[in-house]
Amino acid sequence: MTLTYQPTASHFVNGRYVEDTDGARIDVIYPHTGAVIATVHAATPALIDEALASAKAAQVEWAARSGTERGRVLRYAADIMRQRNRELSHLETHDTGKPLSETLVADAASGADALEYFGGLAGTLTGEHIPLSDGDFVYTRREPLGVCVGLGAWNYPIQIASWKAAPALACGNAVVFKPSEMTPLSALKLAEILMEAGAPAGLFNVLQGAGDVGAALVTDPRVAKVSLTGSVPTGRKVYAAAADGIRHVTMELGGKSPIVVFDDAHLENAVSAAINGNFYSTGQICSNGTRVFVHDAIYDAFVARVAQRMDGAVIGDPMDEATTVGPMVSARQREIVAGYITAGREEGARLVKGGAMLDGDGFYIEPALFADVTDEMRIAREEIFGPVMSVLRFHEEAEVVARANATEFGLAAGVFTSDLTRAHRVAAAFEAGTCYINAYNLTPVEAPFGGVKASGVGRENSKAAIEHYTQIKTVYVGMNDTEAAF
Numbered sequence: 269m270t271l272t273y274q275p276t277a278s279h280f281v282n283g284r285y286v287e288d289t290d291g292a293r294i295d296v297i298y299p300h301t302g303a304v305i306a307t308v309h310a311a312t313p314a315l316i317d318e319a320l321a322s323a324k325a326a327q328v329e330w331a332a333r334s335g336t337e338r339g340r341v342l343r344y345a346a347d348i349m350r351q352r353n354r355e356l357s358h359l360e361t362h363d364t365g366k367p368l369s370e371t372l373v374a375d376a377a378s379g380a381d382a383l384e385y386f387g388g389l390a391g392t393l394t395g396e397h398i399p400l401s402d403g404d405f406v407y408t409r410r411e412p413l414g415v416c417v418g419l420g421a422w423n424y425p426i427q428i429a430s431w432k433a434a435p436a437l438a439c440g441n442a443v444v445f446k447p448s449e450m451t452p453l454s455a456l457k458l459a460e461i462l463m464e465a466g467a468p469a470g471l472f473n474v475l476q477g478a479g480d481v482g483a484a485l486v487t488d489p490r491v492a493k494v495s496l497t498g499s500v501p502t503g504r505k506v507y508a509a510a511a512d513g514i515r516h517v518t519m520e521l522g523g524k525s526p527i528v529v530f531d532d533a534h535l536e537n538a539v540s541a542a543i544n545g546n547f548y549s550t551g552q553i554c555s556n557g558t559r560v561f562v563h564d565a566i567y568d569a570f571v572a573r574v575a576q577r578m579d580g581a582v583i584g585d586p587m588d589e590a591t592t593v594g595p596m597v598s599a600r601q602r603e604i605v606a607g608y609i610t611a612g613r614e615e616g617a618r619l620v621k622g623g624a625m626l627d628g629d630g631f632y633i634e635p636a637l638f639a640d641v642t643d644e645m646r647i648a649r650e651e652i653f654g655p656v657m658s659v660l661r662f663h664e665e666a667e668v669v670a671r672a673n674a675t676e677f678g679l680a681a682g683v684f685t686s687d688l689t690r691a692h693r694v695a696a697a698f699e700a701g702t703c704y705i706n707a708y709n710l711t712p713v714e715a716p717f718g719g720v721k722a723s724g725v726g727r728e729n730s731k732a733a734i735e736h737y738t739q740i741k742t743v744y745v746g747m748n749d750t751e752a753a754f
């Protein structure tokens with residue numbers, strides 16, 4: 269593989285590509301081959317300073333434009349992104365290893381949805397008028413926060429960058445985005461696209477680097493808000509660092525979500541949802557339903573059907589559009605997953621199918637199906653972030669709801685049943701930010717997305733995101749003489 273995916277430079281600051289090779293070298297590895305396909309460098313303190321300064325300046329000009337004008341830029345960026353979807357999908361597949369059959373529909377396409385949706389909302393953002401006694405009144409101004417820092421995970425690089433940039437920019441903020449050091453490439457393309465669409469230089473900057481660069485951004489006094497997509501341990505650190513400066517935060521963190529399948533469920537739909545919710549993106553999805561609770565009466569049939577359907581998985585070259593399961597993002601992530609598969613077997617779960625590492629240079633591992641999993645096993649308690657489905661047995665509703673909720677996480681939860689009232693009762697009882705009835709893992713931009721408990725704070729997407737990228741200013745208008753006691 270030649271350096272086809274080598275970007276013009278490592279960073280995008282103040283409207284242009286910039287390089288500083290003094291920063292630590294980061295090799296970009298194609299998970300299919302293990303080959304280095306690009307090299308970038310971590311941002312130096314001087315570049316961090318330049319990015320924040322340029323964002324601060326651009327934000328003032330940007331916020332002075334009307335919402336409709338801002339929205340026009342975002343909607344144009346959405347169009348450009350859609351036009352370049354194939355090229356961006358190739359890049360994302362090389363950066364992450366995810367099959368092209370997925371990246372063509374779920375990555376830049378979802379980013380374009382966010383730009384279009386928030387572009388449309390931008391002109392509708394308003395304050396309110398509150399009448400008071402004797403003609404006094406209050407009006408509120410919905411104002412941007414200022415400079416927002418985005419920190420990305422490696423599983424959906426351009427989607428995460430877009431889900432943060434679109435609402436932030438629609439509301440009149442500027443952004444400095446740091447992608448995961450594992451997947452640095454596609455955020456640079458978003459920056460290019462936004463500039464081409466008419467965003468001012470400095471409005472959206474991309475800096476490369478690992479946690480130390482992220483930490484430097486989070487603690488800078490020029491930063492008003494931090495939005496992280498990442499693991500719970502990182503979330504704890506970033507939340508604490510942001511708290512020191514009383515900064516706004518959105519935390520999109522990890523999960524260990526349940527899918528509950530009752531005996532009256534449409535079995536084939538539930539099996540499909542469990543397959544999608546465990547093996548899509550080679551299992552590297554935060555909201556995956558990795559604890560599949562299946563009612564006693566259909567347990568064996570469910571496990572047998574999942575195993576049978578797994579024979580249809582096409583594992584291999586992610587650039588082949590027939591492929592449905594690609595490699596893991598890195599050798600390290602595959603080791604972590606293999607370690608959990610060993611732990612599952614040692615703790616007494618039954619490995620029904622898969623779980624073997626595949627020979628060759630790529631980071632391949634077969635999707636794994638475990639049955640007879642019990643609640644205390646590590647594979648049922650910890651986020652694996654890989655293609656490992658655990659199927660647990662249950663007998664009745666109250667018991668399964670309690671077990672589904674017995675976790676520190678609370679990102680998503682799903683229920684499959686044909687009993688209408690039970691479906692809504694269980695959804696109401698789930699301790700999770702996003703619940704599904706007879707569906708799973710769909711994240712349209714129109715719907716709020718985010719977690720409760722350790723899975724996070726705040727919401728992305730939908731009108732709810734506006735609350736997290738604006739603040740309300742109250743203006744009291746006195747229409748009468750001012751009285752004083754003396």
Ligand SMILES: NC(=O)c1ccc[n+]([C@@H]2O[C@H](COP(=O)([O-])OP(=O)(O)OC[C@H]3O[C@@H](n4cnc5c(N)ncnc54)[C@H](O)[C@@H]3O)[C@@H](O)[C@H]2O)c1
Nearest residue numbers: 420421422447448478479482483498499502520521522554
């Ligand atoms: N809830 C969601 O929307 C969502 C979506 C995707 C992934 N995730 C979660 O992300 C995790 C996988 O991604 P990951 O391994 O890249 O996560 P991670 O927590 O290791 O890293 C996330 C980002 O934080 C940065 N970072 C690390 N330490 C930092 C620090 N001290 N200060 C500032 N920044 C720091 C990293 O460089 C990276 O850009 C999983 O737990 C997954 O569930 C959540």
